[in-house]
Every structure is written in structure tokens, then in C-alpha cells.
Amino acid sequence: xxxxxxxPRHEVTEMGQEVTLRCKPISGHDxxxxxxxxxxxxxxxxxxxxxxxxxxxxxxxxxxxxxxxPNASFSTxxxxxxxxxxxxxxxxxxxxxxxxxxxxxxxxxTRLLVL
Amino acid sequence: AQKITQTxxxxxxxxxxxxxxxxxxxxxxxxxxxxxxxxxxxxxxIFLIYQGxxxxxxxxxxxxxxxxxxxRKSANLVISASQLGDSAMYFCAMRVLNFGNxxxxxxxxxxxxxxx
Numbered sequence: 001x002x003x004x005x006x007x008p009r010h011e012v013t014e015m016g017q018e019v020t021l022r023c024k025p026i027s028g029h030d031x032x033x034x035x036x037x038x039x040x041x042x043x044x045x046x047x048x049x050x051x052x053x054x055x056x057x058x059x060x061x062x063x064x065x066x067x068x069x070p071n072a073s074f075s076t077x078x079x080x081x082x083x084x085x086x087x088x089x090x091x092x093x094x095x096x097x098x099x100x101x102x103x104x105x106x107x108x109x110t111r112l113l114v115l
Numbered sequence: 116a117q118k119i120t121q122t123x124x125x126x127x128x129x130x131x132x133x134x135x136x137x138x139x140x141x142x143x144x145x146x147x148x149x150x151x152x153x154x155x156x157x158x159x160x161i162f163l164i165y166q167g168x169x170x171x172x173x174x175x176x177x178x179x180x181x182x183x184x185x186x187r188k189s190a191n192l193v194i195s196a197s198q199l200g201d202s203a204m205y206f207c208a209m210r211v212l213n214f215g216n217x218x219x220x221x222x223x224x225x226x227x228x229x230x231x
Contacts (some may be wrong), residue, residue, distance in 0.1 A: 031217075043206065043221040056216045089162060103150065104219065106160035 002026070004008045004107035006092050012113045018080040025074055025094030033104060034077050035091040043091075049075065052082055082114045117142045119207050119222035127228050128197050135182070136192040136225050138207030144168075148210040149190040151181065154224070155203040163205075166190055194227075202229045 005024040013019055025032045033048040047057040052069045060067070064083070069075040079086055089111050093104040118141040129136045140149065151163040166174045166181045174181045182191040194201055207222040 033219075042223055045219060056218075058141065089158060093160075103162050103165055105162060106152075108157075108159045111158070 004092055004094050004105055004109035006090075007109050008110060009108060010111045010113075012115065013082055014115050015083055016081045017114075018078065019086075019112060019114075021077040021090050021092075021112070023075045023077070023107060025075070025092070025102045026096075026105060027073070029094035029096040029105075031070070031095045031102075032075050032102075033067060033093040033095075034075070035093065035106075037089045037091060037109070038087075039095030046077070082112075084114045087112055087114050117147075117209055117211055117218060119209055119220050119221045121207055121222035121225050123225045124223075125226040125228070127230055130199060130231050131196055134194045134197050134227065136194075136207075136227065138190045138192065138222060140188050140190060140207075142209065142211055143187075144211045146212070149173050149181070149183070150208040150210065150219075151179070151190075151192045152206045152208060152221075153201075153203045154206060156202045160206075164192065172221075180230075197229050199229050199231060202227060 007022045032053050034046040035043050036046055037043045040102045048055055048069045049069045065079055067077045089109045091109045092107045095102045095104045120139045122137055147168045149166045153161045153163050156207055164174050164176045164179045164181050166183045173183050178195045180193045182193055204224045204226050208222045210219045
């Protein structure tokens with residue numbers, strides 16, 4: 001079975017440009033999570049969805065960040081306009097089930113560098 | 116608020132020896148889940164093992180076991196017979212439900228290096 005798929009794997013852009021990160025969760029998983037990993041702050045939850053509906057976006061840093069999940073097999077995280085401090089690795093994760101023990105499975109991550 | 120503490124920034128272990136990675140947590144919730152993930156240099160996050168707060172037995176997955184001491188709020192990862200491929204960052208994480216919202220909190224990680 002395919003795991004969580006993220007694209008692109010690497011993105012280099014200039015400050016002010018729009019960046020769109022994409023994620024395809026594991027088929028059948030109804031929870032999808034976006035994380036950001038930096039050396040300074042470690043792994044942080046940005047937002048998560050349940051059945052395509054955003055449940056908790058309290059981790060989204062500011063209005064420049066937005067996330068959508070138009071259907072069960074696709075989600076995007078958009079940064080507009082991008083800034084150098086947005087440089088990080090962005091992970092998408094998904095899980096199934098309704099109980100606490102269900103594991104989140106992570107995608108390979110998108111390494112973003114904003115110049 | 117939930118907190119995960121990993122006090123070992125880095126560890127060096129001889130190949131084939133066992134290694135224990137420390138993790139302590141803090142939560143006022145009675146129901147929670149504890150996870151360990153491995154992050155090799157390639158960057159992906161690989162799930163290793165899970166322990167539920169109500170599980171009476173320590174979790175085991177192959178060479179990985181979780182030494183769960185609830186009263187001390189510790190969830191140490193034990194890797195038996197370490198291999199060169201075990202060299203990676205290891206993250207401890209805790210999941211709780213806050214007013215129906217799921218929250219997975221990660222520690223700062225331990226970088227494990229296996230020496231041939």
C-alpha cells in the first residue's frame with residue numbers, strides 16, 4: 001500500500017512568492033495533519049482535518065498560511081506571500097480510526113527554502 | 116498543557132549493544148497515548164511503537180520495547196542489539212484529546228549514533 005505522498009519534495013523560492021505544498025493521505029484515513037519542523041521549534045502541528053473539515057488550525061502561524069482539503073484524497077498548504085522564516089520541512093500525516101491509539105503515518109516531507 | 120522531555124541530545128552506542136532513550140511526559144489527562152518515531156538522515160518520520168496510558172503491559176515491536184512507568188511519567192524506548200541502521204534522530208510524542216481536539220506533542224529528540 002502506498003504511504004502518505006507529498007509533493008514537491010524540495011522547493012526553493014524567493015521571498016514574496018506563493019508556495020503550494022500538496023499531500024495525498026493513505027486511502028481510507030479520515031484524519032490529515034500538517035506539521036512544520038525547524039531546528040529552533042522542533043515539530044509543530046499547524047492544522048488538522050477530519051473528514052475534510054478543518055478541526056484545529058490554532059497552530060497556523062499567521063494569515064499568510066492557509067490549508068484546504070477539497071476531498072478525502074488531497075490537501076494543500078499554501079503560503080502567500082512566503083518569507084525566509086518559513087523555511088522548514090513541512091510534513092503531512094494521516095491516520096484512520098476514532099480511538100486514541102491510532103498511529104499517525106507521516107509523508108516524506110517537503111523541504112522548503114525561501115530566499 | 117502537555118510537555119515531552121527528552122534529556123539526551125545525543126548518544127553514542129557500540130553496535131550490538133542495547134540502548135535506552137529517555138522520555139518523560141507531563142499531562143493532567145488520564146487517557147493519553149505515547150509514541151516513538153525515528154527520523155533517519157533522509158528526513159522521513161517512521162513510526163516505531165505505541166503505548167496507551169491504560170495498557171498494563173509494556174509495548175514491544177521486534178527489537179523495540181517501551182519501558183512504561185506511569186507513576187514516574189516516563190516512557191523510555193529500549194532498542195536491543197543495536198545496528199548501524201539505527202543511527203537516527205528519535206522523537207518521543209504524546210497524544211491527548213482536548214475538548215475533542217487531538218494534540219500530538221513531540222519532544223526535542225535524541226540523536227543516536229551507532230559505532231561499528
